[in-house]
Amino acid sequence: MTRPVIGVLALQGDVREHLAALRDQGAEAVAVRRPEELAGVDGLVLPGGESTTIAKLAERFGLMAPLRVAVRAGLPAYGSCAGMILLADRLLDAPPDQETIGGLDVTVRRNAFGRQADSFESEMAFDGVGGGPLHAVFIRAPWVEEAGEGVDVLGRVVGGEADGRIVAVRQGNLVATSFHPELTGDRRVHALFVEIVRSRMASAHPAARAGADAGDERGNA
Ligand SMILES: NC(=O)CC[C@H](N)C(=O)O
Secondary structure (H helix, E strand, O other): OOOOOEEEHHHOOOOOHHHHHHHOOOOEEEEEEHHHHHHOOOEEEEEEOOHHHHHHHHHHHHOHHHHHOOOOOOOOEEEOOOOHHEEEEEOOOOOOOOOOOOOOOEEEEOOOOOOOOEEOOOEEEEOOOOOEEEEEEEEEEEEEEOOOOEEEEEEOOOOOOOOOOOOEEOOOEEEEEEHHHHHHOOOHHHHHHHHHHHHHHHHOOOHHHHOOOOOOOOOOO
């Protein structure tokens, strides 16, 4: 089977950890800093970091418009923390001029857990991967305040003041988590994303699907 080429937007943030996690899952992982590099990938990870900085650098590097076009055309994308913010159609507690790539029909609140719970770790159920609860690391994390109809909720906070808050979602080929699976040894979220990329590649090239069920082409709409 062809090896998927998965980019990690490498303008700022924890790029290396994502590259390593993707390689662990059998993908060819490449850093993306320029539009030409974006054009060559089958999927894209938007890492954690500082979303305002990443958005400004994306503008400066001429990547914001191509990113918007690619995501709307169905490019699979996974955003972790700041990456979730970048994929959101709507933001709360963000500077009024903060741009996003968008595509994910959610309202995301930045730094939602507040000062008390700036950073914390918790065990949580994560739909869409087997194998029991996931150890989730949250660092100045956002949450999903509201999710549109076409958005599947994959995970919620359990316990504490934020009990029930949405911290993992999927909409078609887009996945976003408030937490950082790249910082733990648990590769199940990256495995899920690599699988999404592989199945889109298979449905885009029917010949590569020999004998497999005809999957429906899922876009990001
Ligand atoms: N760990 C992170 O990615 C933090 C996100 C950061 N608080 C932001 O708004 O961009």
